[in-house]
Amino acid sequence: MQAGDVVRHVVLFKFKDAATPEQVRAIEEAFAALPGKIEGIKDFEWGTDVSKRNMAEGYTHCFVVTFPDEDALDEYLPHPAHQELVALLGPQLDKVLVIDFHPRR
Amino acid sequence: MQAGDVVRHVVLFKFKDAATPEQVRAIEEAFAALPGKIEGIKDFEWGTDVSKRNMAEGYTHCFVVTFPDEDALDEYLPHPAHQELVALLGPQLDKVLVIDFHPRR
Numbered sequence: 001m002q003a004g005d006v007v008r009h010v011v012l013f014k015f016k017d018a019a020t021p022e023q024v025r026a027i028e029e030a031f032a033a034l035p036g037k038i039e040g041i042k043d044f045e046w047g048t049d050v051s052k053r054n055m056a057e058g059y060t061h062c063f064v065v066t067f068p069d070e071d072a073l074d075e076y077l078p079h080p081a082h083q084e085l086v087a088l089l090g091p092q093l094d095k096v097l098v099i100d101f102h103p104r105r
Numbered sequence: 106m107q108a109g110d111v112v113r114h115v116v117l118f119k120f121k122d123a124a125t126p127e128q129v130r131a132i133e134e135a136f137a138a139l140p141g142k143i144e145g146i147k148d149f150e151w152g153t154d155v156s157k158r159n160m161a162e163g164y165t166h167c168f169v170v171t172f173p174d175e176d177a178l179d180e181y182l183p184h185p186a187h188q189e190l191v192a193l194l195g196p197q198l199d200k201v202l203v204i205d206f207h208p209r210r
Contacts, residue, residue, distance in 0.1 A: 007155070008150075008152070008167070008169075010115065010167055012202075012204060032210065035210075044210060045113075045208035045209065045210055046206070046208070046209065046210075047113070047206025047207045047208050047209055048206060049204045049205060049206060050112070050175065050205050050206060050207060051203055051204060051205040053182075053203060055201065055202060055203035056202060056203060056204040057202050059202070059204055062113070062115055062204045062206050064113075064169075064208075070155065077158075096160065097117075097160060097161060097162050097164070097202075098156055098158060098160040098161060099117060099154045099156060099160075099161040099164055099167045100154060100155050100156040101151070101152025101153060101154060101155060101167050102152045102155060103150035103151070103152050103169075104150065104151065104152055105137065105140075105149060105150055105151075
């Protein structure tokens with residue numbers, strides 16, 4: 001795999017018990033607004049856990065942000081629109097997991 | 106979201122330190138062979154972590170298996186080909202995380 005390949009940036013959130021549904025919704029909406037603000041995002045999708053097997057370690061939200069290459073991911077992370085999301089998110093977050101991979105079949 | 110919607114089945118693996126590269130490769134190949142054996146799999150991709158930020162909690166592998174609906178996911182889990190993978194995988198696995206979601210944008 002080369003640094004020039006497409007990257008999937010997979011982000012899992014578990015919110016604090018104290019986070020209200022309104023606060024969680026605002027974060028979901030802010031995240032979903034990023035593709036309109038950051039040119040390097042090639043694809044974006046997200047959803048909440050529907051598994052019946054309780055193997056998500058408490059994570060409830062999964063976001064998959066796709067970039068054309070690792071450079072675009074590196075530019076995304078410090079982007080002001082992403083940093084705004086991080087600032088909105090931080091106080092409500094219990095934990096976060098991030099894994100980035102070059103998709104193959 | 107309805108039960109009839111497409112489901113992304115996201116699976117993260119962390120292998121035991123004792124797992125050899127050959128054992129890990131055999132598991133990667135067995136997983137990648139499932140779409141050819143299980144009709145309900147609509148799409149499949151996977152990769153290993155390339156993040157520079159060390160936020161993956163030790164998980165090294167991410168597999169995303171797509172099903173047309175939750176029923177197809179429910180049929181996949183007990184499928185003999187999937188159970189063979191589980192049996193191959195189990196002894197080498199340190200931990201696993203699974204989150205299933207209906208993708209929206």
